[in-house]
Amino acid sequence: MKKRRFSRLTALSLAVLTVAVLTVPALAAESIEVNEDISVSGDYDWTRFADDNITLNVYNWGLYISDGDDDSVDILSAFEKLTGIRVNYTTFDSNESLYAKMRSGGASYDVIIPSDYMVGKMAAEGMLAELNFDNIPNFQLIGEDYLGWDFDPDNTYSVPYTWGTTGLIYNTTLVEEPPTSWADMWDVQYAGNILMFNNSRDAYAIAAKKLGLSLNPASVDEVEEVMEELKDQKELVQAYVMDEIFDKMELGEAILAPYYAGDALTMIDDNPDLAFVHPEEGVNFFVDCMCIPATSKHKEAAEMFINYMCEPDVGYCNIDYIGYSTPITEVWEMLDDDLKYSEIAYPSDEVMAKAEVFDTLPDEVNSALDSQWSEMKSYDAEGSGWMILISLALALALSAFNIWRKVRRKWRDNY
Amino acid sequence: MNKRQSRLLQRTYLVLIFCFMYLPIAVMIVFSFNESKSRALWTGFTLDWYRSLFHNDMILSALALSLVLALVSSIIATVLGTLATIGINSMGRKTQLLINNISYVPVVNPEIITGVSLMLLFVMAQHFGIGGEGGVFGWPTLMIAHITFNVPYVIFNVGPKLRQLDPSIYNAALDLGCTPKQAFFKVIMPQLTPAILSAFLICLTYSIDDFMISYFNSGTMQTLPIAIYSMTRKKVSPEINALSSIMFIVILAIILISNHMDSRQYRKAQTAVRTAMAEEGGQ
DSSP states (O other): OHHHHHHHHHHHHHHHHHHHHHHSTTTSSOOEEOSSSOEEOTTSOTTTTTTSOOEEEEEEETTOSOBSGGGOOBHHHHHHHHHOOEEEEEEESOHHHHHHHHHHTSOOOSEEOOBHHHHHHHHHTTOBOOOOGGGOGGGGGBOGGGSSOTTSTTOSSOEEEEEEEEEEEEETTTOSSOOOSGGGGGOGGGTTOEEEESSHHHHHHHHHHHTTOOSSOOSHHHHHHHHHHHHHHHTTEEEEESTHHHHHHHTTSOSEEEEEHHHHHHHHHHOTTEEEEOOTTOOBEEEEEEBOBTTOSOHHHHHHHHHHHTSHHHHHHHHHHHOSBOOBHHHHHHSOHHHHTOTTTSOOHHHHHHOBOOOOOOHHHHHHHHHHHHHHHHOOTTOOHHHHHHHHHHHHHHHHHHHHHHHHHHHHHTO | OOHHHHHHHHHHHHHHHHHHHHHHHHHHHHHTTBSSSOSSOOOOBOOHHHHHHTTOHHHHHHHHHHHHHHHHHHHHHHHHHHHHHHHHHTSOHHHHHHHHHHHHHHHHSOHHHHHHHHHHHHHHHHHTTTTOTTOSTTHHHHHHHHHHHHHHHHHHHHHHHHHHSOHHHHHHHHHTTOOHHHHIIIIIHHHHHHHHHHHHHHHHHHHHHOOHHHHHHOTTOOOHHHHHHGGGSSOOOHHHHHHHHHHHHHHHHHHHHHHHHHHHHHHHHHHHHHHHHHHHHHO
16 A cells, blocks of 8 residues: 555656756756666765765664665665765664664764754763754755754754654544544553553653643653653553554554654545544654764765755655655645645644644753653552562572572581 | 373473474564565564565675674584684693683673673773774674674683593504694594584574674674664564574474484494494404
8 A cells, every 4th residue: 555655656757857858957967867767966065075985984874865665766876876885884773872872982983863852962962963054055944943942942953854753543433423532541441451661752752742741751750740640641541662563553443643744644545444633732843863973084075965865856765665754844845735734744833833842851860760661661550569578588489499409418528 | 180181281381382483583584575564463464574675785795794704603612613713722730720710700790791891991092092094993893792702602602612521532542643633633623523513503693693792892883683673773674584584494404404414423433333333243
């Protein structure tokens, strides 16, 4: 099903491209055709590092680039062909593991793609290099809505890559009335059919929004209050999961689940019974950004890579594969009408006005969040203290038995 | 309980255990032919995932890295480990015990500790300028790390075999005019070969399998387990099912072939012994 959408999009893109190719040359500088899907601006000196034998180390989320997989366009090899720069592309699974890897000093990357709050944290700790926008002329193609957020107010360090919102996915055939708010995830009639994020910040955001609080806790007390709410919800929750949500929702094993809008589109494609809503209390708006670490040895080549990623054709191929929303206005204009005006992928101003972005948290609040989250996960309303006692007694009995055996053998051997 | 009932119970138990062991693999192989990306719904047969696997540069280069790393590090570890075993074997009893216990520590140590401590060591080396401008992380660190955690497995596979050998055979070889070197290669080595081979295979598996230690020491490189792990935010691609199925089939084939060859050799040896005995009896 997904493929059908893609091919429709591809057909449209080809149409748009043909129109563009037919009309544009007379107006602007000649564009450079890299392959049949990608042409880039001719105003930029793409080949200036061709003889320098540079390898760029790019570190991105898993499955988060159009790399030729699943009939998509391989934009990385197109970049290599265009510039003569080699790309060593590797992937991570979470902002935190990206941070840990950078901090350990065990690797030196040239382009990384952290999310909003991690950009703020890394910038504050001096881990990011200031970008030279002379080398990234395509930065001006980025829509204003996606710039100047709190984590990087002047966009000194970051260029938006993709963005999206969270929201509530539900199975239309199994609900009596479509849910409209996060509070529905606390509704007892869905007990045992609710899925919840298995990561502390996203789960916290839902409970905080339900209580009318900010998803960026200001104090440890606030964290405690919200975590109480999550504890109350726990007996209704079927499981705390991340990518298992795809299978469980598509198969109708659960009724309600929060997830990212881009992935919700994929799920609805696979199972048309599903629907997605932006809860009225407000949602989390996230931006994943391209940044250059301060330790990068090929900063200018890295900037060229970022500029390349912002080329409309490249951005289009990429968004087509990833399924998240694009910050590049021209790419949005190239999209199929269905997707372009989709309330899920590109929500109305009303939703965006209430959306909130994650901030970097102060250390003490952050560690309180982590510890309370693990406490909540291990919390059991019935109490499971006796389990610990039993296993302790078992361990003691086992070691006593062992010692007794040894002593007996020694005693026997003495004779 | 009568005999038939107990037989039935035995069978059920056996089937159950095999189900636990092989059902997950069977499911994975079946779903590598599934048309959609779903991991639960069967939508139709396709070979697309196998096709696209061979076009996916990221997975293929991670696989190539893992295989080369495993092969080279296991060969080096096997050689080092075997030499170490022979050295240990000729030590006094007390030293032997001590060295054996020391080399046992990395095996019982949680992998994460080995991984982090190796990384700290490499970071320190980097501070002293080893590795030059590009830093030391990458091939050298991965190789050293894998050899390090593989060597103890070789020692513990070859050691017991070496201790079982009858020292008088070696002495007899010397008496019959072998130099110590000849005696080692002609008498000791052939007897150790099965143990060395199995040690090598164990190293190979551990090396391909390893996630923790590679994760901390890979620098900007990516082994196969790391590549797969990073896919968990989105759905793990069915190409991984295809790849795992291929690996499973290849390994199964290797095991079956080597077992078949072993048993043939064993039968041959048995017949040879029997005919020799018969001849002797006839004389």
